[in-house]
Amino acid sequence: HAGQIAYEGYSQTFYLDVLETVPAFSYIPQLFRMEGDYLTYDDGTVQGHLGVDVSQFQGEIDWDAVADDNIDFAMVRVGFRGTGTGSLNTDKYYEQNIRGAMRAGLETGVYFFAQAVTVEEAIEEADYVISLLDGLDINGPVAYDWEMHDSTYRVYGTSPEMATACAVAFCERIKDAGYTPMVYGGTYVTYMKYDQGALADYLSWYPEYKSEKSEKLCPTLVYHMDYWQFSSSRAVAGINGRVDMNIQFIRR
Numbered sequence: 001h002a003g004q005i006a007y008e009g010y011s012q013t014f015y016l017d018v019l020e021t022v023p024a025f026s027y028i029p030q031l032f033r034m035e036g037d038y039l040t041y042d043d044g045t046v047q048g049h050l051g052v053d054v055s056q057f058q059g060e061i062d063w064d065a066v067a068d069d070n071i072d073f074a075m076v077r078v079g080f081r082g083t084g085t086g087s088l089n090t091d092k093y094y095e096q097n098i099r100g101a102m103r104a105g106l107e108t109g110v111y112f113f114a115q116a117v118t119v120e121e122a123i124e125e126a127d128y129v130i131s132l133l134d135g136l137d138i139n140g141p142v143a144y145d146w147e148m149h150d151s152t153y154r155v156y157g158t159s160p161e162m163a164t165a166c167a168v169a170f171c172e173r174i175k176d177a178g179y180t181p182m183v184y185g186g187t188y189v190t191y192m193k194y195d196q197g198a199l200a201d202y203l204s205w206y207p208e209y210k211s212e213k214s215e216k217l218c219p220t221l222v223y224h225m226d227y228w229q230f231s232s233s234r235a236v237a238g239i240n241g242r243v244d245m246n247i248q249f250i251r252r
Contacts, residue, residue: 003018004016004017004018005017005018005191005222007187007188007191007192009188009192014191014192016191016192018222019196019197019223021197021200022196022197022200022223022224023200023223023224024222024223024224025219025221025222025223025224025225026224027041027043027046027218027249028043029216029217029218031043032217032218033217034210034211034212034217037231037234037235037236037245038050038070038234038245039210039217039230039231039245039247041247041249044252045251045252046249046250046251046252047249047250047252048247048248048249048250049072049073049107049247049248049250050070050071050072050073050245050246050247050248051071051072051073051074051075051106051107051227051245051246051247051248052066052071052074052075052234052236052239052243052244052245052246053074053075053076053077053111053229053243053244053246054074054075054076054077054093054097054239054243054244055076055077055091055093056077056091056092056093056094058093058239058240058241058243059093059240060093060096060240061093061097061100061238061239062237062238062239063097063100063101063103063104063106063238064104064238065237065238066101066104066106066236066237066238066239067104067105067106068237068238069236069237069238071106071236072106072107072248073106073107073108073109073140073246073248074097074101074106074107074108074109074140075109075110075111075140075143075205075227075246076091076094076097076098076101076108076109076110076111077091077094077110077111077112077113078090078091078094078098078110078111078112078129078132078133079091079094079112079113079128079129079132080112080113080114080115081112081113081114081115081116081121081125082115082154083115083149083152083153083154083155084152084154086115086121086154088124088125088128090132094110094132095136098110098136098138099136102136102137102138102139107139107140107248108138108139108140109138109139109140109141109142109143109180109182110129110133110138110140110141110142110143111142111143111144111145111182111184112125112128112129112142112143112144112145113145113147114144114145114146114147114166114170115146115147115153115154115155116146116155116166116169116170117154117155117158117162117166118162118166119162119165119166119169121166122144122165122166122167122169122170122173123169123170123173125144125170126169126170126171126173126174126177127173129142129174130173130174130177130179133179138179140180141179141180141181141182141203142174142179142180142181142182143181143182143183143184143203143205144167144170144171144174144181144182144183144184145184146163146166146167146184146185146189147186147189148188148189148193158193160192160193160194160195161195163189163193163194164193164194164195164198164199167183167194167198167199167202168198168199171183171199171202180203181202181203182202182203182204182205182226182227183199183202183203183204183205184205184206184207184229185204185205185206186206186207186208187208187221190206190221190223196223203226203227204223204224204225204226204227205225205226205227205228205229205246206219206221206225206227206228206229207228207229207232208220208221208228208229208230209229209230209231209232210230210231211231225249226248226249227246227247227248227249228246228247228249229244229245229246230245230246230247231244231245232244
């Protein structure tokens with residue numbers, strides 16, 4: 001994937017060099033298929049498994065019904081750092097959701113909505129997650145979800161070097177605790193804030209929403225991803241309202 005990426009920013013287009021050392025997106029676009037609310041992928045060597053990510057906003061979830069609706073995995077929010085005050089908070093349904101998803105036989109990972117602006121804060125976030133997972137034997141990854149929506153977020157203005165250092169610090173702490181780290185990042189954070197070379201050792205989780213009307217059903221990111229969040233508004237049995245849906249790419 002030699003050449004450059006044209007990233008459309010809010011007011012200008014940024015031309016970024018593609019990092020040759022980072023694995024490229026290698027899934028075959030034509031093999032993504034929309035089946036109702038679900039998106040499938042299978043190229044003979046890699047198969048897409050469907051999953052949801054949830055937080056307290058979904059309320060009570062019937063996890064057996066979710067599992068019966070062809071869902072293979074769940075990513076559960078365990079907590080978040082406030083975008084303004086920076087306080088650490090638990091997701092009030094996190095333990096119930098982890099236990100319910102595990103009991104229903106879903107591969108269960110977790111994510112933390114991060115707002116670290118220093119390495120110390122990123123380590124604090126990781127330690128907080130590790131403490132919340134004590135006694136919960138999850139079998140999926142632990143994701144670092146650092147987001148910067150606008151200037152009201154405390155992370156606004158964080159340098160790419162610091163944003164990357166925070167992600168690495170979180171992931172290393174998570175790895176040292178025996179979990180599999182993963183980095184969640186939208187297009188802006190992925191291209192403009194993270195050094196993908198420094199994060200290449202960790203699983204990646206990328207959001208880009210598609211619908212039946214989408215011209216292309218595959219992601220546009222030039223880099224490899226392990227999980228793709230393809231919608232924020234799908235219907236799944238056992239969950240009230242709409243929910244984020246994801247594909248996990250698994251080698252057969």
